[in-house]
Structures are given as structure tokens and as C-alpha cells.
Amino acid sequence: MAGSPDSRKTQRHSRKKPLTREMLLPIPAVNARAASLERHLALVKMRSGHGNADVMSCLLKTVYMTYFLHEAQYGRSAFEPFRDAERVLTQSVRSAELKDGWSLPDNDCAIIETILTLHDRQLDSVPAHLLATAQERLNRFISSDRISPIPPDIAVDAATP
16 A cells, blocks of 8 residues: 555655765865865876876876766766867876876876866855765775776777777
8 A cells, every 4th residue: 555654754864864064064164275275286296297106096086086076067078178188197007007107298288287277166166065965976986997987088098999
């Protein structure tokens, strides 16, 4: 029976916990500024040739968090900036592995700056629950064997022999 006490109990337990006021609002501005500063300083270190694996990890995580938030807000579209950022950071990792040091050329820094600026806007406006969900996705990706969470460009991949 649809109105029986047992079915109401099941409905109550299957619902998600309601979001709190804090989860519906953006994170506090002081937290957004601190996160932004950390990421922009990471880019400055890479630009000046004083980067390291931790700095690179910070930038890669930022690219992926920004991608996850973008996807949550706009769906699966406009991935090119994220693919470009991932590509330049991956090239930098390869260069560092060849003992060329941890750095990013200026033209590559501009690509990363675009992502950092987008992420700054996201931190100022997206609800905290979307940030928490993006962080959970990032944690799952990091613990997986996947190479990238960003879908490949099918048109480019199909043209590659």
C-alpha cells in the first residue's frame, strides 16, 4: 500500500540529508582568498623555475577541481581549457623527470592562469556542497588508476592513427 507506515519509513531513509545553510552558500571569502593565494603562488614558483612535485600536484589538483566544478555547473561541455592545462602540466612533469627542473614557460603559464582565474570565480560563487562533491571526486580519482578525469577529445583521438 502506497500510504502504509512501512513505505513512508522507506521513503524517509532513502532521502538525502537536507543541506545546511553553510552548504548552500559559497565558502567564506577568507577561505576562498587563502586557497586562491596558495594556487597562484604555486604558479609563480613554477614560472620562476622554483617548483617541485608538491607545487605541480597543487596545480594539477586545481585543474581537476575546476573541471569537476565546471562539469557540475554546465555539464559535459567546453573541456578544451582543461585539456590544454593538463597537457602543459604533464609536459612540465616530463621535463622535470628528464632533470630539466620544475618550471613552466610563460606561454604555458597563461593557460594555467586562465584555469586559476576560473577557479577563483568558482570559489567565490559555487555552493560549498558542490566544492565538497568535487573534492570527493578528486579524492576518488587520485586513488584510482585512471590517467585523467577529463574526457578525451573524441574528434582529435579519432583522427589519430
